[in-house]
Amino acid sequence: AQKVTQAQTEISVVEKEDVTLDCVYETRDTTYYLFWYKQPPSGELVFLIRRNSFDEQNEISGRYSWNFQKSTSSFNFTITASQVVDSAVYFCALSGTGGFKTIFGAGTRLFVKA
Amino acid sequence: GAGVSQSPSNKVTEKGKDVELRCDPISGHTALYWYRQRLGQGLEFLIYFQGNSAPDKSGLPSDRFSAERTGESVSTLTIQRTQQEDSAVYLCASSSDGYQETQYFGPGTRLLVL
Numbered sequence: 329a330q331k332v333t334q335a336q337t338e339i340s341v342v343e344k345e346d347v348t349l350d351c352v353y354e355t356r357d358t359t360y361y362l363f364w365y366k367q368p369p370s371g372e373l374v375f376l377i378r379r380n381s382f383d384e385q386n387e388i389s390g391r392y393s394w395n396f397q398k399s400t401s402s403f404n405f406t407i408t409a410s411q412v413v414d415s416a417v418y419f420c421a422l423s424g425t426g427g428f429k430t431i432f433g434a435g436t437r438l439f440v441k442a
Numbered sequence: 443g444a445g446v447s448q449s450p451s452n453k454v455t456e457k458g459k460d461v462e463l464r465c466d467p468i469s470g471h472t473a474l475y476w477y478r479q480r481l482g483q484g485l486e487f488l489i490y491f492q493g494n495s496a497p498d499k500s501g502l503p504s505d506r507f508s509a510e511r512t513g514e515s516v517s518t519l520t521i522q523r524t525q526q527e528d529s530a531v532y533l534c535a536s537s538s539d540g541y542q543e544t545q546y547f548g549p550g551t552r553l554l555v556l
Contacts, residue, residue: 361542371531373547380542419484423541429498430475430541432485 334433351420360424368416446548467536477533
């Protein structure tokens with residue numbers, strides 16, 4: 329069975345702090361895909377990143393970075409120098425060859441205070 | 443280009459009535475997904491379409507829920523004899539192929555059953 333765990337329900341930081349959102353996954357598939365989505369207060373989910381299981385290179389996009397470690401089944405997301413506009417719910421998700429569905433974690437609500 | 447659109451954006455109905463929710467995917471996207479998101483919760487998978495067939499309906503919560511898709515186009519999610527626990531945001535997403543591709547989400551339909 330596939331599972332995604334986002335243990336942090338809510339995180340509150342002050343602007344300009346760095347923050348890491350944790351994501352741990354479980355799957356028996358050897359080929360799988362991991363995703364992060366952002367859901368701002370407006371409600372519409374915004375795609376952030378997709379990573380396949382064969383690519384363990386970390387990725388940086390502006391203030392965002394992702395750390396994929398197969399050894400610990402984790403795909404953590406770090407926001408550097410957080411801003412108020414980063415306040416949102418962030419979802420980690422997993423898709424694999426074992427099924428058609430994408431499994432989403434419960435989400436982490438991030439509050440960034442000015 | 444146009445994104446995923448959903449209609450209506452909001453729907454208020456009385457318990458026991460039937461409702462139809464519509465999703466227009468991104469043109470050319472063969473895969474289409476329906477999710478349910480209760481207030482403050484994560485995404486709950488309902489059904490997946492590849493073309494007009496539904497290889498995975500495992501998330502439909504009861505036989506009151508059904509969905510159809512016309513070719514690689516519009517999909518309709520129907521809830522019969524609505525119950526108060528059906529109140530949620532219903533999200534539709536499409537992707538260019540199957541599970542390995544990024545899903546792009548619509549704005550959702552907020553359903554309130556009184």
